[in-house]
Amino acid sequence: MPELPEVETIRLALEQRLIGRRVTSARLHRRDMLVAPGDPPGGFSRAHSDAPPKRVRRADLLQGARITELRRLGKQLAIVGENSVLCVHLGMSGQLLLATDKKPEPLGHVHAEWRFDDGARLLFRDPRRFGGLWTFASLQALREARWSRLGPDGLSLTADQLRVALAGSRRPVKGALLDQKLIAGVGNIYADEALFAAGVHPSRPACSLTSPESTRLAREIRVVLARAIKAKGSSLRDHMTPDGARGAFQLAHKVYGRGGQPCRVCGGKLQAEQIAQRTTVSCPACQR
DNA sequence: CACCACCCCTGGACGC
DNA sequence: TGCGTCCAGGGGTGGT
Numbered sequence: 001m002p003e004l005p006e007v008e009t010i011r012l013a014l015e016q017r018l019i020g021r022r023v024t025s026a027r028l029h030r031r032d033m034l035v036a037p038g039d040p041p042g043g044f045s046r047a048h049s050d051a052p053p054k055r056v057r058r059a060d061l062l063q064g065a066r067i068t069e070l071r072r073l074g075k076q077l078a079i080v081g082e083n084s085v086l087c088v089h090l091g092m093s094g095q096l097l098l099a100t101d102k103k104p105e106p107l108g109h110v111h112a113e114w115r116f117d118d119g120a121r122l123l124f125r126d127p128r129r130f131g132g133l134w135t136f137a138s139l140q141a142l143r144e145a146r147w148s149r150l151g152p153d154g155l156s157l158t159a160d161q162l163r164v165a166l167a168g169s170r171r172p173v174k175g176a177l178l179d180q181k182l183i184a185g186v187g188n189i190y191a192d193e194a195l196f197a198a199g200v201h202p203s204r205p206a207c208s209l210t211s212p213e214s215t216r217l218a219r220e221i222r223v224v225l226a227r228a229i230k231a232k233g234s235s236l237r238d239h240m241t242p243d244g245a246r247g248a249f250q251l252a253h254k255v256y257g258r259g260g261q262p263c264r265v266c267g268g269k270l271q272a273e274q275i276a277q278r279t280t281v282s283c284p285a286c287q288r
Numbered sequence: 289c290a291c292c293a294c295c296c297c298t299g300g301a302c303g304c
Numbered sequence: 305t306g307c308g309t310c311c312a313g314g315g316g317t318g319g320t
Contacts, residue, residue: 001313075314092313093298109298128297130314171291180315188313237300237312277293278313 002090003075004154004185005228005249006239010096011072012229013242014079014122017098018067021116023081026061033111033126034133036060037141060135061112062086071139073147074154074184084135085142091130097123098242122242154185155225162218166206173209174202175276177221186221188278189234189256194221196255201287202280203273227252255281 002010028034065081072078077088077096088096097107099121112124112133124133136142152161165182166173176182177191186194195202197220200213209217233239233247236257240246250257254264259272263283272281 003314089314091297091315126297127299128313130297169290175291178314276291279311 001092001187001189001234001236001238002094003187003190003234004072004225005190005231006233006247007072007075007077007090007185008155008229009233009241009247010090011070011077013098014077014096015070017120017242018079018116018122019069020066021118021120022066023062023064023114024117025115026063026112027114028061028112030111030129033124033129033131034060034135036135037137060084061133062114062135072153074150074180075187076147076150076184078139078142080139084137085139087134087136087142087146088124089131089134091126091128091132093128093238094124094126094131095238095240096242097125097240097244099123127238150180150184151182152184154183154190154221155229157183157218157221159215159218162221163211163214166209166214169206171206172203172275173200173206173217174278174280176206178276178278183221185225188280189236189253190221190224190228192256192281193224193254196283196287197224199287201284202275202282204288255283257281 062079062081062084065083067079067081069080070077071080075089079086079088107125109127110123110125114122134146136145151165166176169176174191174195177186178188194217198217200209200217228234228249231247231249231252232241232245234249235246236250255270258270259281261270263270263286266283266285268283268285270281270283272279
């Protein structure tokens with residue numbers, strides 16, 4: 001569920017709370033949620049998953065490091081320390097939660113936790129475990145190993161960047177928007193919302209968009225993502241800010257999750273179908 | 289290379 | 305109330 005706006009909301013909150021703080025200790029409860037330098041490619045097998053809670057290598061999980069910045073590309077977040085970088089991917093159900101109280105809450109599925117020099121605690125929780133943690137020696141290493149595989153960030157997507165991404169592809173434009181190699185950060189919610197706002201039907205072949213349509217779609221992608229960030233994201237099930245607040249953008253969804261209901265613009269019946277293995281909702285009248 | 293089907297995983301919604 | 309079934313979906317992998 002966390003797409004670009006949810007991750008950016010988390011980034012902004014952590015930036016306020018963590019920059020300048022030093023990690024005094026870190027714990028990893030599930031070894032298979034972390035991929036460290038030197039680990040076999042593809043991460044750890046689930047066979048490691050029953051290992052008891054353990055301390056990790058000092059260089060891993062930012063131990064001892066002061067946090068200097070928080071970066072994001074698409075749906076991925078980088079917590080940058082003095083001597084190492086932790087890349088967090090939240091997958092479907094991942095959360096980063098801040099807790100200041102002494103008593104640990106009875107929260108399940110907490111796979112890693114950090115303690116900071118001001119007493120703050122940061123928890124990485126991910127019930128469905130589609131997410132994960134990756135450690136790197138530097139931001140440069142993260143860029144080379146992971147972020148180089150991502151397309152341009154959706155929040156600043158230009159019309160030209162979108163035209164390049166869609167060029168020569170006959171797959172449905174919805175599928176192209178979801179492909180992180182082409183555009184980073186757009187998931188099922190914001191793909192549907194941006195396509196609706198742009199008046200483009202999700203099943204249109206990507207390369208069939210006219211130049212004005214691409215320009216409009218790129219703008220609507222930026223706008224819908226920016227509006228969602230202002231609302232602190234869409235809280236449908238799992239998303240919340242590190243401080244436990246819910247986002248409000250789900251109230252502004254025009255098509256996502258509304259199959260069969262009336263279009264908020266024309267009143268016609270919204271259509272739900274499977275496109276690129278994702279439930280896709282659109283308005284047959286408003287989107288061409 | 290382009291694209292698609294499948295799989296990973298758990299909790300919540302829903303039907304009986 | 306409780307149990308079974310289905311569905312949500314990002315992204316990696318392997319097949320066409």
